[in-house]
Amino acid sequence: MSKSENTKRMILEKASELFTQKGYSAVTMKDVCDATGLSRGGLYRHFGSTGEMLTLILREEQQNADDKLRMCLTEGKSALQILDALIEAHTTFLLSPKSALELAANQYALLDATGKEINMERAWSTVKRTAQVVRLGQEEGVFIDGDPQSIAWHIVFFLSGIHTQKPLFGLEDDFVRTQINYIRGFLLKEKE
Amino acid sequence: MSKSENTKRMILEKASELFTQKGYSAVTMKDVCDATGLSRGGLYRHFGSTGEMLTLILREEQQNADDKLRMCLTEGKSALQILDALIEAHTTFLLSPKSALELAANQYALLDATGKEINMERAWSTVKRTAQVVRLGQEEGVFIDGDPQSIAWHIVFFLSGIHTQKPLFGLEDDFVRTQINYIRGFLLKEKE
Amino acid sequence: MSKSENTKRMILEKASELFTQKGYSAVTMKDVCDATGLSRGGLYRHFGSTGEMLTLILREEQQNADDKLRMCLTEGKSALQILDALIEAHTTFLLSPKSALELAANQYALLDATGKEINMERAWSTVKRTAQVVRLGQEEGVFIDGDPQSIAWHIVFFLSGIHTQKPLFGLEDDFVRTQINYIRGFLLKEKE
Amino acid sequence: MSKSENTKRMILEKASELFTQKGYSAVTMKDVCDATGLSRGGLYRHFGSTGEMLTLILREEQQNADDKLRMCLTEGKSALQILDALIEAHTTFLLSPKSALELAANQYALLDATGKEINMERAWSTVKRTAQVVRLGQEEGVFIDGDPQSIAWHIVFFLSGIHTQKPLFGLEDDFVRTQINYIRGFLLKEKE
DNA sequence: CATGAATGAGAGTTCATTCAT
DNA sequence: GATGAATGAACTCTCATTCAT
Numbered sequence: 001m002s003k004s005e006n007t008k009r010m011i012l013e014k015a016s017e018l019f020t021q022k023g024y025s026a027v028t029m030k031d032v033c034d035a036t037g038l039s040r041g042g043l044y045r046h047f048g049s050t051g052e053m054l055t056l057i058l059r060e061e062q063q064n065a066d067d068k069l070r071m072c073l074t075e076g077k078s079a080l081q082i083l084d085a086l087i088e089a090h091t092t093f094l095l096s097p098k099s100a101l102e103l104a105a106n107q108y109a110l111l112d113a114t115g116k117e118i119n120m121e122r123a124w125s126t127v128k129r130t131a132q133v134v135r136l137g138q139e140e141g142v143f144i145d146g147d148p149q150s151i152a153w154h155i156v157f158f159l160s161g162i163h164t165q166k167p168l169f170g171l172e173d174d175f176v177r178t179q180i181n182y183i184r185g186f187l188l189k190e191k192e
Numbered sequence: 193m194s195k196s197e198n199t200k201r202m203i204l205e206k207a208s209e210l211f212t213q214k215g216y217s218a219v220t221m222k223d224v225c226d227a228t229g230l231s232r233g234g235l236y237r238h239f240g241s242t243g244e245m246l247t248l249i250l251r252e253e254q255q256n257a258d259d260k261l262r263m264c265l266t267e268g269k270s271a272l273q274i275l276d277a278l279i280e281a282h283t284t285f286l287l288s289p290k291s292a293l294e295l296a297a298n299q300y301a302l303l304d305a306t307g308k309e310i311n312m313e314r315a316w317s318t319v320k321r322t323a324q325v326v327r328l329g330q331e332e333g334v335f336i337d338g339d340p341q342s343i344a345w346h347i348v349f350f351l352s353g354i355h356t357q358k359p360l361f362g363l364e365d366d367f368v369r370t371q372i373n374y375i376r377g378f379l380l381k382e383k384e
Numbered sequence: 385m386s387k388s389e390n391t392k393r394m395i396l397e398k399a400s401e402l403f404t405q406k407g408y409s410a411v412t413m414k415d416v417c418d419a420t421g422l423s424r425g426g427l428y429r430h431f432g433s434t435g436e437m438l439t440l441i442l443r444e445e446q447q448n449a450d451d452k453l454r455m456c457l458t459e460g461k462s463a464l465q466i467l468d469a470l471i472e473a474h475t476t477f478l479l480s481p482k483s484a485l486e487l488a489a490n491q492y493a494l495l496d497a498t499g500k501e502i503n504m505e506r507a508w509s510t511v512k513r514t515a516q517v518v519r520l521g522q523e524e525g526v527f528i529d530g531d532p533q534s535i536a537w538h539i540v541f542f543l544s545g546i547h548t549q550k551p552l553f554g555l556e557d558d559f560v561r562t563q564i565n566y567i568r569g570f571l572l573k574e575k576e
Numbered sequence: 577m578s579k580s581e582n583t584k585r586m587i588l589e590k591a592s593e594l595f596t597q598k599g600y601s602a603v604t605m606k607d608v609c610d611a612t613g614l615s616r617g618g619l620y621r622h623f624g625s626t627g628e629m630l631t632l633i634l635r636e637e638q639q640n641a642d643d644k645l646r647m648c649l650t651e652g653k654s655a656l657q658i659l660d661a662l663i664e665a666h667t668t669f670l671l672s673p674k675s676a677l678e679l680a681a682n683q684y685a686l687l688d689a690t691g692k693e694i695n696m697e698r699a700w701s702t703v704k705r706t707a708q709v710v711r712l713g714q715e716e717g718v719f720i721d722g723d724p725q726s727i728a729w730h731i732v733f734f735l736s737g738i739h740t741q742k743p744l745f746g747l748e749d750d751f752v753r754t755q756i757n758y759i760r761g762f763l764l765k766e767k768e
Numbered sequence: 769c770a771t772g773a774a775t776g777a778g779a780g781t782t783c784a785t786t787c788a789t
Numbered sequence: 790g791a792t793g794a795a796t797g798a799a800c801t802c803t804c805a806t807t808c809a810t
Contacts, residue, residue, distance in 0.1 A: 004790080025217065025303060029784065039792045044785070103302060109360055110215060110299050116360050123357065144377065150367070154350070154374045161353030165315065168301055168308050175342070182346045185336065186378045195773070195810095220800060234774045236802070388769080409601065409687060413805065423771045428806075487686060493744055494599060494683050500744050507741065528761065534751070538734070538758045545737030549699065552685055552692050559726070566730045569720065570762045579789095579794070604779060618795045620781070 008046050011036050015053040020100045024054055024107035024115070051112050058105055062122050069129045079137030083187065086133065090159060091180050094166060095173055102163040123160070127152045134187070143187050155183055200238050203228050207245040212292045216246055216299035216307070246300050247310055253293070254314050257281075261321045271329030275379065278325065282351060283372050286358060287365055294355040315352070319344045326379070335379045347375055392430050395420050399437040404484045408438055408491035408499070435496050442489055446506050449473075453513045463521030467571065470517065474543060475564050478550060479557055486547040507544070511536045518571070527571050539567055584622050587612050591629040596676045600630055600683035600691070630684050631694055637677070638698050641665075645705045655713030659763065662709065666735060667756050670742060671749055678739040699736070703728045710763070719763045731759055 014035040018027045027050050033043050047053050068089065072082045093099055105122070108115030130152035137143030144151070162179060165171075171179075206227040210219045219242050225235050239245050260281065264274045285291055297314070300307030322344035329335030336343070354371060357363075363371075398419040402411045411434050417427050431437050452473065456466045477483055489506070492499030514536035521527030528535070546563060549555075555563075590611040594603045603626050609619050623629050644665065648658045669675055681698070684691030706728035713719030720727070738755060741747075747755075 007790095023302060028782090030782095040785080041787080041793070042791045045790065049784080106356070107299070107302050110295060110302070111217060119357075119360055123361075147370075150370055151374075153367075154371055157353035157357060157371065158346070158350040159353065160357055161349035161351065163353075164298065164302075164356055165311075165349060165352055168311055169315075175345075178342055179346055179349065182343075182378070186374070199773075221802085222800065231775045232802080233776070233804080237773065240802090391769095407686060412803090414803095424806085425772070425808080426770045429769065433805080490682070490740070491686050494679060494686070495601060503741075503744055507745075534754055535758075537751075538755055541737035541741060541755065542730070542734040543737065544741055545733035545735065548682065548686075548740055549695075549733060549736055552695055553699075559729075562726055563730055563733065566727075566762070570758070583794080605781090606779070615796045616781080617783080617797070621794065625780090 004046070007038075011038070011043070011046055012053060012057055015050070016057050016101070019054060019057065019104040020097065023100075024050070024104040025111055051108065051114055054104060054108050055114060055118055057101070058108075058118050058122065061101070062125055066125055066129065069133075073129075073132060073136075079133055079140050080142060082133050083137065083184065086130075087180050087183060091177055094162065094176050094180070099163065100167060103167050106164055123156055126159075127156050130155055137187065142189055144189050151187070154186070158183070196238070199230075203230070203235065203238055204245060204249055207242070208249050208293065211246060211249070211296040212289060215292075216242070216296040217303055219296075243300065243304050243306055246296060247306060249293070250297055250300075250310050250314065254317055258317060258321065265321075265324060265328075271325060271332050271334060274325050275329070275376065278322075279372050279375060283369055286354065286368050286372070291355065292359050295359050298356050315348055318351075319348050322347055329379065334381055336381055343379070346378070350375070388430070391422075395422070395427070395430055396437060396441055399434070400441050400485070403438060403441065403488040404481065407484075408434070408488040409495055435492065435498055438488060438492050439498060439502055441485070442492075442502050442506065445485070446509055450509060450513065453517075457513075457516060457520075463517060463524050463526060466517050467521065467568065470514075471564050471567060475561055478546065478560050478564070483547065484551060487551050490548055507540055510543075511540050514539055521571065526573055528573050535571070538570070542567070580622070583614075587614070587619070587622055588629060588633055591626070592633050592677065595630060595633065595680040596673060599676075600626070600680040601687055603680075627684065627688050627690055630680060631690060633677070634681055634684075634694050634698065638701055642701055642705065649705075649708060649712075655709055655716050656718060658709050659713070659760065662706075663756050663759060667753055670738065670752050670756070675739065676743050679743050682740055699732055702735075703732050706731055713763065718765055720765055727763070730762070734759070 011032065015027070015032055018031055018035055022031075029040070029043060029050060032038075032047075032050065032053070033040055036043065069086070072085055077085075105115075105119065109119035110116075127149060131148040134143055134148040134151050138145065138148065162176070166176070203224065207219070207224050210223055210227055214223075221232070221235060221242060224230075224239075224242065224245070225232055228235065261278070264277055269277075297307075297311060301311035302308075319341060323340040326335055326340040326343050330337065330340065354368070358368070395416065399411070399416050402415055402419055406415075413424070413427060413434060416422075416431075416434065416437070417424055420427065453470070456469055461469075489499075489503060493503035494500075511533060515532040518527055518532040518535050522529065522532065546560070550560070587608065591603070591608050594607055594611055598607075605616070605619060605626060608614075608623075608626065608629070609616055612619065645662070648661055653661070681691075681695060685695035686692075703725060707724040710719055710724040710727050714721065714724065738752070742752070
């Protein structure tokens with residue numbers, strides 16, 4: 001890895017911490033300068049704006065999530081098993097401090113055209129994967145009928161909402177688990 | 193109505209348009225000055241910040257929504273009838289240009305302490321009313337079992353998500369209708 | 385006394401309180417409006433600026449001081465008796481809360497042309513009266529020789545200094561008494 | 577000397593001129609921008625307020641005065657010689673255009689908490705040094721008896737007064753000399 | 769006389785961004 | 790590649806002052 005690549009990595013790590021702490025719009029280029037120890041000019045050589053940094057951070061995170069889901073799907077698990085894994089993953093993420101990054105992502109989407117684009121990419125990506133699981137469950141006959149993509153969107157909307165509201169309310173762990181679990185109730189054909 | 197009240201009204205109307213067009217953080221006091229034709233000092237006489245304006249706008253809107261729901265509840269309608277009315281109201285709102293104000297509300301909550309407060313007020317208010325309807329449906333034996341408030345929160349999270357994402361995606365009318373209708377599927381004991 | 389005169393009086397009283405509390409430059413026309421309960425236009429009908437108010441307040445206070453000294457001089461007291469009375473008067477004033485007005489006077493002189501003028505009037509007035517006492521003491525053979533006016537100026541400079549510094553330091557009563565008493569040591573031919 | 581140091585120096589010099597001409601409160605950041613040719617942002621990189629500048633200017637000046645007096649005291653001169661040197665120094669300063677800075681210092685003390693602090697530092701510093709001279713003169717048996725610090729304060733009050741009033745009156749050189757010389761008359765045991 | 773809404777100039781402050789070194 | 794001084798645009802906010810009612 002070249003020296004430049006290393007510096008870029010380091011900047012993204014520090015920036016990620018800042019976004020997690022302060023959201024998107026409150027982080028200025030000066031903040032990143034201070035956090036990385038780089039000068040103004042030095043930083044600008046690598047990134048032209050905080051948005052550029054957040055874009056990369058979010059894309060990478062998205063990549064990881066996609067990879068995980070793909071692995072689940074190729075392992076030949078049942079739809080219910082995958083659903084439970086998904087639910088567990090979302091719960092863990094929501095309860096981790098990293099979930100604050102979602103807030104930054106939201107701000108970014110609301111304030112900036114590129115941010116809006118990234119947000120759409122992310123949503124689509126999640127929808128597509130989720131739809132695959134839904135289709136699988138329908139084939140197995142355990143999930144409700146209906147357009148898989150539309151159903152997937154419904155889940156994504158709910159997740160988006162809880163992501164946005166969670167940091168505002170400081171929801172408790174059990175509450176979050178219960179909420180995420182409602183997805184099961186919504187998806188399953190036979191009520192348990 | 194006094195002259196001052198008139199001006200305040202006029203400012204709020206113009207500000208509401210601006211918030212709908214540009215969200216919360218992109219609207220500056222100068223923007224409101226230009227839109228209203230008032231001078232700097234003249235505007236400050238009435239409102240000290242754009243947040244103050246948005247606070248009033250959102251509270252009033254909330255008031256209207258509350259009033260409508262209260263009327264439904266006191267008219268002795270069945271839970272299903274009220275649910276359908278609610279779904280219709282949400283759909284209509286989401287498809288109106290005014291729904292972009294929800295985006296501004298979200299930004300406000302993410303960027304400002306008062307905004308966060310307002311957002312919580314709004315969410316709680318909706319949760320309480322929705323929980324009443326859920327309870328009614330449970331008594332009638334048509335809605336799923338479970339803590340009414342928790343179920344209400346689930347619906348609110350979904351609505352919050354769709355409110356936030358909708359303006360980013362430009363969803364089509366039919367799609368929005370389908371999505372909102374999923375609430376029925378989630379709530380009803382017997383799948384239709 | 386006409387109604388207008390009454391209002392003017394009332395304004396000056398309230399303004400005097402404000403100047404005593406906050407100095408000259410920190411008092412705005414709005415402050416006076418709030419304190420008097422008058423509207424902007426109403427206040428402007430009587431006074432065009434806070435400076436105008438302070439000018440009148442200071443002139444009146446000066447008038448009172450002059451009158452007192454004149455009375456002392458016409459009562460045929462000895463120079464030493466008058467000096468002691470003066471010293472007592474200055475001490476009392478310095479230890480009273482009203483002495484904070486002197487700070488306002490100082491600010492006014494430093495910030496405004498009229499204030500400078502008033503300050504000069506006040507100083508001259510004090511110098512002239514003090515010089516009369518000095519001359520009297522010299523004729524009685526108890527005060528040091530030298531140009532009475534110059535000696536009077538020296539005393540005025542000292543008083544001005546202690547007026548300015550006092551509120552900044554919060555000097556104790558005994559200290560103020562000792563300081564003012566040095567005037568005796570300076571003036572008297574025979575050291576006591 | 578670094579570029580930044582150079583700019584800082586330059587700013588302080590220009591600011592000092594402005595303070596001398598216009599006092600403290602009349603000097604705005606914009607004035608300093610115009611005088612230095614710097615942009616708004618450029619100036620703020622070095623100083624956050626005019627008060628910060630004046631603080632540095634006054635502290636440096638105080639340092640110089642202290643150093644001079646310390647030199648006099650260590651050179652083993654007699655109290656009377658030092659007194660004369662002091663009197664000469666004060667006279668020279670008062671007659672120089674730089675004495676107008678004292679006015680700015682006064683305004684600063686009256687308007688700003690930090691200014692008040694600086695003023696106190698300056699006064700205390702002068703009092704301490706003066707008290708040393710007074711003590712020396714008492715030991716030599718040529719100065720009047722009494723607490724040296726209290727006597728020093730008396731002199732400082734007078735100097736403060738003349739510093740404040742001088743620029744308002746435009747006193748003539750001879751007058752200033754006579755006034756400062758009264759300090760001798762006050763301090764000396766045997767009247768000359 | 770009095771009201772208070774409105775004006776408009778100007779101070780303060782912050783930031784993304786550039787550029788000579 | 791890196792530095793950090795400097796730019797300049799934009800925004801917030803405050804007041805003295807005016808004027809229609």
